[in-house]
Amino acid sequence: MRIIKTIAALILAAHSASASPEFWVHEWPATDFSKTNVASWVEILSGGPPKDGIPAIDDPQFIAVADAALTPHEPVITVEIAGHSPRAYPIRYLIWHEIVNDQIGDLPIAVTFCPLCNSGITFDRRTAAGTLRFGVSGKLRNSDMIMFDRETQSWWQQAIGTAIVGELTGTQLQTLPSWMESWDTFRARNPDARVMAQPDFNRDYGANPYVNYDSSHRPFLYSGALPPHDIPALARVVRVGNQAWPLGRIAAAGAISESGLTLTWVAGQASALDSRNIGQGRDVGNIRVRDAAGADIAHDVLFAFAFHAFWPDGEWMIDPG
Structure with missing residues (x-):
């Protein structure tokens, strides 16, 4: 974490001199920087890696649950589409690749994970402009990954699924139901399902490159306002639309029924952003x-800071007691 904080300080110190499309156009010659809904270019920072420096997966392979060598409590993102076998996308791979472009039947999807926000969202890749394939830009805004599409080179904010720079600015992706759960929970419910196989890259799969990150007091490369109600910046919240429930509240109750929804918590999932070994992280449920x-x-x-950054007028579902 000391190295991460040092890098963050250096990037922030240098950024005021390079927060402009003039410094990005050589890397992004096909991006239309005249179109954006970002209030100031200063909001966009380099996370360190260049465009595609974190390689998205475009042709994921799958194996049977029985053939997967995963540890019981490590997290996976589950996608269940009616009429098709459920699929698990292990965070041990997504933490190194951040985006998986996949297709389930006729449905093209993008399974995404931003480690710096703990945000795991699955999108429908179809838009009015056509079906898109997404990559990792290497840029951050409010510490959240900025994706890009290979068809128009527009930039997309992962947390909100909206194009923020380029030809498709303002276009909204449809979010699909998916959830993060432990490998044990997934395979117990879906013994005949499929799990994404290990990609053919030289990465330390199963290791967490952000050791103790979710115990930090301050997010990486974030200078925005901190959450209200004395909620720690890196506390997990469950967001549905513009409402956020503190994870601790749900865990304490086991189940909460509000706003026409039921949110349940069951122990057994390791935090991917705690210990060096992803499967040995503390239990976040x-x-x-x-x-x-x-x-x-x-x-x-x-994380709570990300909800507050992207939904500043959002509703905090605090325990009424």
Whole structure:
């Protein structure tokens, strides 16, 4: 973490001189920087890696649950599409690649994970401009990953699924129901499902490059306002739309029914951003969000600072007691 903080300080110190498309156009010659909904270019920072320095996965391979060598409590992102075998995307891979462009039947999806915000969201890749393939830009805004599409080179904010720079500025991606849960929980429910196989890259899969990050007092490369209600910046909250429930509140209750939703918490999922070994992180539990009919609802479990940054007028679902 000391190295991460040092890098952050150096980047922030240098950034005031390079927060302009003039410094990015050589790397992004096809991006239309005249179109943006970002208030100031100063909001956008380099996270360190260049464009595609964190390589997205475009052709994921899958294996049977019985053939996967994962540890019981390590997290996976689960995608269940009616009529198709459920799929698990291990965070041990996503923490190094951040985006997986996949296709389930006729549905093209992007499974995304931003480690700096703990934000794991699955998007429908279809837009009015066509089906897009996403990559990792290497840029951050409010410490959240900025994705880009390979078709128009527009930039997209991962946490909100919206294009913020380029030809498609303002375009909104549809968020699909998916959730993060432990490998044990997934395989117990879906013994005949499929799990993403290890990508063919030289990475230390299973290791967490952000050791103790979610115990930090301050996010990486973030200078915005901190959350209200004395909620720690890196405390996890469960976001549905513009509402956020503190994870600790749900864990204490086991289940909460509010706003037409039921949010449940069950122990057994390791934090991917705690110990060096992802599967040995402290227990943050498994969250599910369902509507009154029992259907899974699109949601995100992200850090409180990120919710406050992107939903400054959002509703904090604090325990009324």
